[in-house]
Amino acid sequence: MYVKQDIRELQLEPTTRCQARCVMCPRRPHGGLIHPDLVKQDVSLIDFQYWFDKDFLSQLDSFILCGNHGEPVLNKELESIIEYFKSTSDAEVKLFTNGSARSSRFWKKMAELDVYVVFALDGLRGTHEKYRINTDYDKVIENATTFIRNGGRAQWDMLAFEHNADQVNACRQKAQSLGFKHFELKHTERFHEDKYEVHDTKGNVVDYIRPSEPSKFITEIHMQQREFPKPDYIDCFSKWTNQLFVSANGFISPCCVLDPALWKTPNDPVLKEMIDDFNDKIYSYPNLNNNSLTNYLIGSILI
Ligand SMILES: C[S@@+](CC[C@H](N)C(=O)[O-])C[C@H]1O[C@@H](n2cnc3c(N)ncnc32)[C@H](O)[C@@H]1O
Ligand code: SF4
Secondary structure: OOOHHHOOEEEEOOEOOOOOOOOOOOOOHHHOOOOOOOOOOEOOHHHHHHHOOHHHHHOOOEEEEOOOOOOHHHOOOHHHHHHHHHHHOOOEEEEEEOOOOOOHHHHHHHHHOOOEEEEEOOOOOOOHHHHOOOOOHHHHHHHHHHHHHOOOEEEEEEEEEHHHHHHHHHHHHHHHHHOOOEEEEEEOOOOOOOOEEEEOOOOOEEEEEOEOHHHHHHHHHHHHHOOOOOOOOOOOHHHHHOEEEEOOOOEEEOOHHHOHHHHOOOOOHHHHHHHHHHHOOOOOOOEOOOOOHHHHOOOOOOO
């Protein structure tokens, strides 16, 4: 059972807006047309204060600013939300970003607020943009450098594909020379075959991306797992971290994968099957604009 007092990690999606067109992001399938079900929404400071009471915020160990459909730094009230959060809680604040927006003033402020920032950098100039369409490698490096020079703790996250495999060592070295605290290489699970279409903004296929070798392996394991009998217990990341996920529209769920806003946009066949099954059983999606966290987390809705 999910109990409010047990939650230690809050992941918030500050906005569903984004300037980028990353190829496998559910916001714009294949980087092309915007998903027809996407609701554009920002979380305001007032929403944040209404949704979460001070006791709840002060019990947290970790506050993650990320989400499924948007770029957190595009929320104009992000600084105020973080400042308010910091005035009520000692938890670590971790921000995931494409890093390609906002001024040097904003990045200095993030350093001052001691936010741990994870910059998405999927290769060097010219290669990074093949997946992170509409972002600018030089701008990300400039923003990360401003942040680090002002004392900020930064992480370089690199998604590995076939097209950037030969740049992993160069990126790792660059991360070190620029003063990033950590370099993380990630292999996506989102391929279901050996290639994935890239679309233009009209929905035409203009290119393909291909998986890294470990991504191919992960995909095979996933497909095999579909044949396994379903376990009769839950043991997952959300349970280990005691996480609550809150979308920009106010939906709550145990983790980002179960975000009801994502349920309208599943691009994974396993997730779609699970969602169809769950949709038959649930009578309404829990949303903090309709009822309070306290009322939801008495175990009657999220179990
Ligand atoms: C929807 S993004 C929101 C945060 C921010 N806009 C960003 O891109 O960092 C959430 C996370 O998904 C990651 N992501 C993007 N494409 C992915 C993929 N194909 N596989 C796994 N993670 C991916 C992003 O790097 C980010 O850490
Ligand atoms: S930057 Fe993040 S939210 Fe924006 S398209 Fe890429 S993965 Fe999606």
